[in-house]
Amino acid sequence: MHEPAAFSHALRVYWEDTDAGGIVYYANYLKFFERARTEWLRAFGHGQQAMAEAEGAMFVVTDARIRYLHPARLDDTLRVTVQPVDIGRASMQIAQAVWRDTTVLCEGQIQIACVDRGTFRPLRIPTDILARLTE
């Protein structure tokens, strides 16, 4: 589904991630997606704490679409992929998926905006980050 080139982040399912249904709680896939996006940005040499301090800029999610296909369970090892679909000047769209082996458990389309960390008004993505994302 995702091209081999998609960035991938591995994680383990712990007790904290599960609920009394015996499976990963549905909100927690958004945590998994964010961990992977954070590591993807970091792979471009980009830390978000540093961006907040240096640029006063922050990425926020403005829209999320999630499809839950199969449940993940305690002790599972998962891979979360990150595939940029569209990178604009102040926002981007990312396709993500949570995999167990070769099965997609959960898919997400995530819309992200760059905003001023104080006012939450739209900001251009800092130039050096944008350059790396689009090269």
Add this chain to the structure above:
Amino acid sequence: MHEPAAFSHALRVYWEDTDAGGIVYYANYLKFFERARTEWLRAFGHGQQAMAEAEGAMFVVTDARIRYLHPARLDDTLRVTVQPVDIGRASMQIAQAVWRDTTVLCEGQIQIACVDRGTFRPLRIPTDILARLTE
């Protein structure tokens, strides 16, 4: 946006709900949505622990679409609405929103399926619950 008849659940934003951006963490709106759906079902005389034990049935989210319009913050009092859009025999679609006063902060369209708690195969919604939901 929602008709006055929509079910509404009030909640407070606590430290646990926020993140270092100073606002409610994006995954936590799914928690707020679920608390409201749970209280909405309870208002029909329906507890989910009881349903799991009596019927071996469980509601799971199969699809979620969330639009983040304005951030919620520590100490905010929020109202979360629940508006059924379509109730089928084994699934339902729910429109939800998080309000602060008269402002919608977050909107969700949530698709829910009734499944066997052991096999996660689709199940009909128990008859008495379905009757109350559709009357």
Add this chain to the structure above:
Amino acid sequence: MHEPAAFSHALRVYWEDTDAGGIVYYANYLKFFERARTEWLRAFGHGQQAMAEAEGAMFVVTDARIRYLHPARLDDTLRVTVQPVDIGRASMQIAQAVWRDTTVLCEGQIQIACVDRGTFRPLRIPTDILARLTE
């Protein structure tokens, strides 16, 4: 165990609070404790967001001792009590408990310090709050 005068905050156990063991996840009792402390401070007319903005002060937990006696479960209605044990100039000790009906499920002794929100250095508790806490 707690005197009748202890402040009490009611809450419901939702899916988000439970884990695959079928019970409330152990870290989440600290969330319940904090919700109750927050409402206890609010009952003194004191909001923490306001305190952070007006005084640059923040309460942080420096020490916690928790005893887990009985598990809480999905759909339980719980009461969380707050009993100040010792109020100092820059810190306080609070006894807390989580109750289901007349059973104590979890007990906590929580040490809290007032700190500068920027430097995390100890600060005196703002005078008006201290006055209300000790009257």
Add this chain to the structure above:
Amino acid sequence: MHEPAAFSHALRVYWEDTDAGGIVYYANYLKFFERARTEWLRAFGHGQQAMAEAEGAMFVVTDARIRYLHPARLDDTLRVTVQPVDIGRASMQIAQAVWRDTTVLCEGQIQIACVDRGTFRPLRIPTDILARLTE
């Protein structure tokens, strides 16, 4: 503080872990402690999902003491150590710490019991696990 031999688990601080104070939320250190204990058990060839299924047994925390010394922040890389202090037939005491480089941010003493996953009554720790823990 901990002997060099202590088991160590590395993790990153993500947005989900932080709160509006700009630091890791106090309950989340218990999540970090548990992730490390889970990986420590796994290093003995022991998965908890498997133990629940094969033995009907589950580890639960009965007592926790946590000292918060310095705050952790977004993007920090932390190490969480696990040092068994006392291993009994049905319970164990574990010393844990969260480190950033050579600084201890948080210390915990965690008491764990082995219980029947259905009744929550005390159970002996399965023999093969106990053997590995004490050898």
